Amino acid sequence: MVTESPPSLNATTSVRTEATPVLAVKVGGSLFSDKSVEGSLDRAAIARYAHMMAGLHRSRPGGVVFITGGGAPGHGALRNIDETDPFGCLPLTKALADVRWAWTEAFAREGVKALPLQLGAMATLNDDGTFGVRGDTLRRVLDGGALPVLSGDSVLAGDGTLHGLSSDRVPEFLLGALGEPLRVVALTDVPGILLDGPNGKETLAYVDPSRPSAAYDALWTNSEWDTTGGFRTKVDALVRCAAAGGECFILKGSPQDTDYRYLLSPHSRWPSGVSYTRIVLPER
Amino acid sequence: MVTESPPSLNATTSVRTEATPVLAVKVGGSLFSDKSVEGSLDRAAIARYAHMMAGLHRSRPGGVVFITGGGAPGHGALRNIDETDPFGCLPLTKALADVRWAWTEAFAREGVKALPLQLGAMATLNDDGTFGVRGDTLRRVLDGGALPVLSGDSVLAGDGTLHGLSSDRVPEFLLGALGEPLRVVALTDVPGILLDGPNGKETLAYVDPSRPSAAYDALWTNSEWDTTGGFRTKVDALVRCAAAGGECFILKGSPQDTDYRYLLSPHSRWPSGVSYTRIVLPER
Numbered sequence: 001m002v003t004e005s006p007p008s009l010n011a012t013t014s015v016r017t018e019a020t021p022v023l024a025v026k027v028g029g030s031l032f033s034d035k036s037v038e039g040s041l042d043r044a045a046i047a048r049y050a051h052m053m054a055g056l057h058r059s060r061p062g063g064v065v066f067i068t069g070g071g072a073p074g075h076g077a078l079r080n081i082d083e084t085d086p087f088g089c090l091p092l093t094k095a096l097a098d099v100r101w102a103w104t105e106a107f108a109r110e111g112v113k114a115l116p117l118q119l120g121a122m123a124t125l126n127d128d129g130t131f132g133v134r135g136d137t138l139r140r141v142l143d144g145g146a147l148p149v150l151s152g153d154s155v156l157a158g159d160g161t162l163h164g165l166s167s168d169r170v171p172e173f174l175l176g177a178l179g180e181p182l183r184v185v186a187l188t189d190v191p192g193i194l195l196d197g198p199n200g201k202e203t204l205a206y207v208d209p210s211r212p213s214a215a216y217d218a219l220w221t222n223s224e225w226d227t228t229g230g231f232r233t234k235v236d237a238l239v240r241c242a243a244a245g246g247e248c249f250i251l252k253g254s255p256q257d258t259d260y261r262y263l264l265s266p267h268s269r270w271p272s273g274v275s276y277t278r279i280v281l282p283e284r
Numbered sequence: 285m286v287t288e289s290p291p292s293l294n295a296t297t298s299v300r301t302e303a304t305p306v307l308a309v310k311v312g313g314s315l316f317s318d319k320s321v322e323g324s325l326d327r328a329a330i331a332r333y334a335h336m337m338a339g340l341h342r343s344r345p346g347g348v349v350f351i352t353g354g355g356a357p358g359h360g361a362l363r364n365i366d367e368t369d370p371f372g373c374l375p376l377t378k379a380l381a382d383v384r385w386a387w388t389e390a391f392a393r394e395g396v397k398a399l400p401l402q403l404g405a406m407a408t409l410n411d412d413g414t415f416g417v418r419g420d421t422l423r424r425v426l427d428g429g430a431l432p433v434l435s436g437d438s439v440l441a442g443d444g445t446l447h448g449l450s451s452d453r454v455p456e457f458l459l460g461a462l463g464e465p466l467r468v469v470a471l472t473d474v475p476g477i478l479l480d481g482p483n484g485k486e487t488l489a490y491v492d493p494s495r496p497s498a499a500y501d502a503l504w505t506n507s508e509w510d511t512t513g514g515f516r517t518k519v520d521a522l523v524r525c526a527a528a529g530g531e532c533f534i535l536k537g538s539p540q541d542t543d544y545r546y547l548l549s550p551h552s553r554w555p556s557g558v559s560y561t562r563i564v565l566p567e568r
Contacts, residue, residue, distance in 0.1 A: 087397045087430075094385050101378050113371045115440065121405035124424045134418040137440070140408045144444030146371070156399065156421070160428030 021181035024174055026067035028188040031253045033071025040072040041102055048255035050106035057112050059264055061145040067170045068103050068151045070096055078164055089154045089164035096151040104149050113146040119153035123173050127158050135177030168237040180245045185263055187253030192277030193218050207279040209242035242279040250277045305465035308458055310351035312472040315537045317355025324356040325386055332539035334390035341396055343548055345429040351454045352387050352435045354380055362448055373438045373448035380435040388433050397430040403437035407457050411442050419461030452521040464529045469547055471537030476561030477502050491563040493526035526563040534561045
């Protein structure tokens with residue numbers, strides 16, 4: 001690798017390709033919580049996913065980040081809030097701290113050094129909706145070989161109002177805090193962006209974030225399976241993250257009898273038969 | 285004020301004196317919690333101190349920071365921890381998040397925009413025990429006119445171990461995050477460093493942080509009133525903060541029928557009859 005002379009464009013590309021990406025795995029709320037039950041947390045599901053994550057963490061200590069969805073506690077905190085109150089979404093801060101803690105305890109039982117971190121203490125929102133962020137603490141946690149436990153949060157904007165941010169926005173924060181290379185895997189209850197409607201199996205394999213219309217066409221065609229608009233929000237966030245240089249995947253989560261270690265391998269070496277949607281800029 | 289030519293030493297001193305300091309008020313755990321009762325939080329005392337703090341905050345929105353002691357929840361989290369576990373003090377993260385939240389709810393009832401912030405997400409510990417810190421988020425919270433709610437926390441050190449930091453260390457963090465001028469008022473159950481023993485009334489009025497021996501002489505003479513060493517730790521931390529440029533006070537907390545607005549005034553204009561210990565570098 002070029003060290004003494006300024007790197008050429010090729011050298012830069014080569015370094016980027018060769019560097020080991022940080023792997024951020026988001027476990028969606030639907031996988032460990034029943035939105036229809038207030039405060040629902042499925043401790044058994046959390047324990048199973050924590051066991052799976054512990055394996056990934058041990059394979060690459062300091063190279064893995066965990067992101068939890070908000071689940072029922074997160075949704076409950078935003079129910080009946082006063083939209084005119086600039087701090088109305090503050091209950092989200094407490095609810096998601098508790099969800100992060102539930103995961104942290106599960107990781108501790110797996111013997112993993114996991115540290116829950118409050119997004120709203122590390123980031124603010126810029127006027128254009130991007131994150132103002134310093135990655136010092138997060139980088140230190142990774143350098144220490146620990147597993148950061150992140151989530152959505154109430155985050156302060158420049159006008160002094162608090163914004164309730166979904167966990168889907170956390171990958172954008174990570175890209176700002178850690179830079180490239182970053183791989184994001186969003187585990188959810190569907191195997192990707194479905195082409196054949198609800199309960200379908202055919203996924204859109206690839207989305208170019210600079211031309212994401214195919215993804216949105218599929219979403220609009222099959223709007224029945226996204227009644228809350230939550231999936232569209234997720235796609236929006238992953239497209240933004242991928243446009244900024246992240247390599248993003250949507251996969252179906254299944255903690256039992258599933259070996260997820262391939263998530264640490266280059267995409268070209270993944271096992272066949274895995275369904276997903278991959279969102280990444282075309283190779284340069 | 286000099287704007288176009290480089291400021292002279294006098295001009296710099298003048299600017300510093302005239303700038304409005306940020307006022308950080310710490311309410312010690314003994315004022316709202318009974319250490320002998322597990323998890324004890326005196327909600328009525330919290331409400332009264334929150335009312336008092338709300339008055340200070342409204343007098344200087346964006347210029348006041350609140351720091352809570354850990355109380356019984358903080359002490360309980362550190363009881364029976366495994367000293368050999370590098371993440372042994374992690375329960376402190378959860379316990380103090382809950383204490384911050386109890387205060388945040390009390391502030392919300394006072395109509396104050398208060399935002400609890402996790403110290404361990406904003407700071408790391410350097411090898412020499414000082415804080416590695418970025419003040420962006422904290423500064424943004426103040427600029428937005430909100431009240432930051434801080435506490436001690438588990439904070440990561442360079443060797444990858446978590447350290448349980450007392451709320452007494454938070455002023456040092458603030459000085460790193462916000463710079464000068466900073467006034468720190470530690471409200472506790474005694475009116476300052478006592479010269480006449482336990483239950484005494486005569487306080488050491490002034491401590492020069494560059495020559496703090498008088499303070500430690502008084503502590504050692506009256507060691508009965510500091511059986512846990514907690515007061516010595518507090519003095520250590522405030523002496524360090526003052527040596528770095530903060531103006532620090534130890535005062536007896538008393539939320540009822542007490543007007544604390546003088547805390548916002550220059551020290552020379554404080555009412556007579558107030559007992560305290562002031563720790564600050566001699567005027568230059």
